[in-house]
Amino acid sequence: MNIVGMGMGPAYDNPRIMGGDTGINLWTWFVVNVTFEGTQRALFSILFGAGVILFTSRPDSTDAYFRRNLWLIAFGLFNAWILLWGGDILYFYGLTALFLFAFRNLPGKKLLALGVASFVLGAAWSGLDTYNSLDLYKRALAAQSVPAAKRTDDQRKSIEEWKDESRGGPSPAMVAKAKQKNQAGYFSALQARAPWIAKAESWGAYRYFFDIFGMMMIGMALFKLGVLTLEARTRTYLAMMVGGYAIGMPLNIYEANWLMSHGFSGLARHQAEITYDFARLAQTTGHLGLLGLFLKSGIFTLFRTSMAAVGRMALTNYLTHSAVALTIFVLLGYWGKFERYELYFIVLIVWAVQIVVSPIWLRHFHFGPVEWLWRYLTYGSRPPFRKGASASGSRPALAG
Template sequence: MNATTAPRSRIATLDIVRGVAVMGILAMNIVAFSMPIEAYVNPAAFGMETSADFMAWLGSFVFIEGKMRGLFSFLFGASMLLVIQRAEAAGESARLVHLRRMGWLLAFGLLHYYLIWFGDILFSYAVIGMVAWLFRNLESEDLIKWAFWLILAQFAMMALTAWSFFEMREAATAPGASVELMGQWSAMKAEFAVPTATRLAETLALYRGDYAGIFQDRAVENGTFPIVGLVFFGSETLAYMLLGMAALESGFLKGEWSGRAYRRTAIIGFAIGVPAYAGLAWLLVADNYSVPMVVATVMAATVVFRPAMIYAIAAFIIILTRRGGALIDRIAAAGRAAFTNYLGTSLVMTTLFYGYGFGLYGTMGRAELWLIVVAMWAVMLLWSKPWLDRYRYGPFEWLWRTLARGTPQPMRKRAAI
């Protein structure tokens, strides 16, 4: 497709599921926007003052945390394959189109991380997307097999990490443990434990402070964080992209399966995932949110159950939205503008919570944060469709496409004749 032709027809189901995913990403990330990072993996670390806060965490743990990230990766893989296939069909260099898109996405990711928010996923998507190119011609069955082994590798890495935490705790708390060993254990568990009063005060002061201090923390103190995230979660992210590619090829994400097949997928996935996640939550609570159990349940054990939940959630979304309607059209529009909604959410949330904006960081419990989430969902649904009724792309989608193509893309839709 050249720069003057109209965009190819959309796959409605893909847009709808992507719309739900980008909204769900906010529900997952809201804790990281508004609370110390320890609270993202350890519910006892912050924001758990009431029973409503506990229920908010439990619901998020079972249905949202990790699942929305996985679903977003799932859809990224499907969309990436679709772009490659369409470039090939148009006689373009699919390799060049893909690498340009990933290269500019990498740049967006680094700018997002260093200038806006530390929770960026675009950098990892760009790097892993370049790797996913190697799998573009595989059949669905082979893509699923590769994803299986990648998820197994992710689980093995996380399980070994959890085992090291249990071992270190036992050694550091044993009679006669050295001061050096106890210091190592204290440093090792710091990212997952309830923060000390000093650490909490430092974190609150940082994010309630000015932009310069927050930028310095990202760029200087934690400048390698994107690389660390890539190393620790790259295998799993690639697995989800491959599963998304397989789901596109099989017709799952095109809405081509029968209602019975989608229902069966949802029932089986939820039957596996919901009891498993509920059981992991029980183990975590029963162990009083100890750091080794946090790593074992939240970081490790969830890896093996997450794919079932991702498929179940995707199938459930497709079942509920098959008849369409005004709300569904708005969700699809939010999915078409997912890149803009993702980056826009970071801009809005950091302005709300950080000190250079409204300074709400650390002032709200987990249940209260849902008010912010729902309000932002409303913004996504309200702006996306009217904009896309008039324009071909969301603002950041247009910029990404223009940079990747090397020439300004047509923005305004032509009036019907």
């Protein structure tokens, strides 16, 4: 999901911005938007919540838990400000995890109720933003019906504000400037991205707290209820898949068709956002059900083993994505030069490399390199790295 933001910036939401609204580019946007948009970060948050229960179930884990997540915040700052990925999630996860600790001992059903309530609160906030945007459109439309000489200051302001919103993204001049800045080298790209990163890691931490917190609580609940450990019945996963896709998929298709048929305008985007969060929650539920059925089936053992290795090195692999994007799009100057569909060739290459390299790496090492560093920083003692080596401290060599 991140590749478009890494390589095309503002075109993530609107394929018209960089000429990707026809042919294979439009179909690429459609397929990704309908099937995966919003669900991958939801799954990531759910799995992170499960990890909270796993980690805090260890004896004497309290101090380590807080050190671990404070260091995760530091990794997120590094990812955003050094690797220049303004869409970093580690900073938000480390910050949000500090609040999760107090809820770790609640039973699964209570965690689920609180998680859903938090998600609904975040969706309500998004709904308020959508309402305000649509109200601005109505006020601007009403103001335009008034002769220019008779318009009030508020009416003129509404017209100007909606003019910026109506494009559904930055102006062509702003896009051209972004291309020039991001193609001109590291420090030029840092200067261009710094305001966006700063806003994301300040205001964004408040704005999306309930979304992230809610999904993590749901993950904690699903782990305790046995859903993420494959202890639930097969019919549970089947119901999740069928019910989630029956709600999420039609809504996502409707939203995508609405955007396409209305030229990806700002008005169409705000209208499509009315159902976005609930479609995303339903689609994520469907994905979880499908994954549960796949894992319980026991098929494709080698592929599942390789994917598990990728997961055990999730932090290393995640930061590797940012390093690859920095190299290609900034250091080599290819930002904005690929078409949308071409970006996914990069994705497939990175996936292939990580699926092959991760299990090979873990045959020889206990952890991924960043996971090893994270553990070292968390416990203050050097864990074994290469298999067969001994630790300098007393911590056991636990995975994750």
